[in-house]
Ligand SMILES: NC(=O)C1=CN([C@@H]2O[C@H](COP(=O)(O)OP(=O)(O)OC[C@H]3O[C@@H](n4cnc5c(N)ncnc54)[C@H](OP(=O)(O)O)[C@@H]3O)[C@@H](O)[C@H]2O)[C@@H](O)CC1
Ligand SMILES: Nc1ncnc2c1ncn2[C@@H]1O[C@H](COP(=O)(O)OP(=O)(O)O)[C@@H](O)[C@H]1O
């Protein structure tokens with residue numbers, strides 16, 4: 046499990062060490078770690094160190110200090126180094142070390158931003174050390190100008206120091222221009238803003254460098270399940286299992302206009318190991334399901350007549366069939382774990398419960414929040430994904446999963462997850478229906494198994510968020526495997542899932 050923290054949490058964990066005079070030691074650890082990561086990345090790209098050039102963009106705070114010390118290390122390895130100081134002042138010891146190592150220093154002004162952007166653009170490596178956890182808002186003035194120009198032109202490898210400057214370490218929000226990094230080297234613990242969009246988009250690969258504060262870190266602001274977590278949490282049928290003991294998922298989905306969504310959701314659920322899928326809905330949709338997935342048991346019954354362990358509602362529903370909408374409401378009212386997608390979202394009661402997992406994309410989340418009185422459009426949700434999903438979970442008291450390049454899950458209590466195993470090829474029609482099927486299948490199988498989660502450090506009351514995150518992770522892994530670098534259709538996500546499941550669930554912990 047990857048744990049991520051707010052900038053404030055990291056600074057509080059650092060404080061006792063800073064108070065005892067260890068600040069310089071922490072900075073040395075950070076700088077050495079960053080220089081090492083830059084060297085490893087350069088080598089992996091086939092560059093020689095000796096004679097390569099590095100430009101460090103250094104702000105006046107400790108983030109700039111880290112950057113200057115790291116560049117001094119790189120100068121010691123034979124690289125040609127230039128520091129672009131963002132203001133007249135710089136971290137004194139960092140600057141002195143940099144000068145001693147033979148680095149060249151230039152100072153940014155309003156007048157020379159273009160010239161220095163061109164200079165930095167010619168370097169093999171740019172270290173972005175303008176702003177870190179001490180930033181208040183986005184980049185301003187000449188720094189903003191420099192970064193805009195550099196981002197727009199060609200440049201070498203970009204290594205961000207702690208966070209890409211201008212990305213809020215707590216939220217991932219970007220209040221101005223940001224130089225997208227290839228690698229972000231972050232200190233003491235991953236920052237939450239590096240795992241949530243748009244910050245995750247700017248961060249590139251995230252490398253965490255331990256600096257000795259790790260034991261003092263509190264409960265993380267955000268977590269990411271890894272393959273070993275899936276291995277521990279995924280169900281395995283007991284030797285004497287039967288289809289009912291393995292979990293039955295009820296599906297209320299599809300409509301004459303969108304029958305395919307119900308098929309894709311059922312296929313996702315079947316591929317995710319559920320003992321049985323029971324479909325209840327209109328005959329014309331049921332007919333298509335019988336043809337496409339004969340394993341599914343179809344009926345036209347009510348929710349009360351259908352014995353299941355969990356429900357999936359809403360995929361492909363357009364609100365035109367009142368019987369179906371009644372089934373949606375009844376499923377949610379049943380108190381059973383329920384994944385509510387697409388067409389079910391507009392008819393959800395305002396206040397729900399944690400075992401209800403809402404799965405909106407950004408547009409649907411904006412609509413949901415508007416209905417609950419918040420003044421947010423899709424763009425605003427995309428600009429502050431973490432805040433939006435947190436707000437939705439707080440208002441609805443449901444578990445909320447926000448789909449996107451990084452998928453965020455918020456429980457109504459304190460747990461948050463960000464999963465990002467997927468590929469942009471997953472942005473294809475029907476992909477979300479498959480995700481709903483996978484999550485529904487997991488709710489039916491592991492929802493009742495409290496002990497499984499407790500053993501993995503997950504509070505049983507918070508397990509619904511973990512189950513949603515497991516679903517997003519499997520969906521991402523399966524999508525990446527099925528795409529194999531090329532285009533993907535949604536049905537192939539389900540086809541790839543059993544093999545992906547088999548691979549991760551045999552990992553030892
Ligand atoms: N503590 C330690 O020993 C360790 C810390 N570590 C490192 O320190 C980093 C945090 O350092 P930090 O606290 O000095 O803040 P930092 O991010 O450099 O920026 C603040 C400076 O920028 C300015 N400024 C603010 N906003 C601005 C804006 N929008 N646009 C322009 N300027 C802006 C602000 O000046 P002001 O505006 O207040 O005059 C202030 O001077 C952390 O990310 C990690 O890399 C590690 O080495 C481990 C050990
Ligand atoms: N750029 C992307 N990178 C990775 N995954 C993505 C990307 N865009 C979308 N996805 C994933 O694809 C799925 C799309 O779901 P959704 O928007 O509901 O599509 P649909 O309604 O067509 O089924 C979600 O799981 C989402 O996280």
Ligand SMILES: [K+]
Pocket residue numbers: 108173174175176177205206207208209210
């Ligand atoms: K930075």
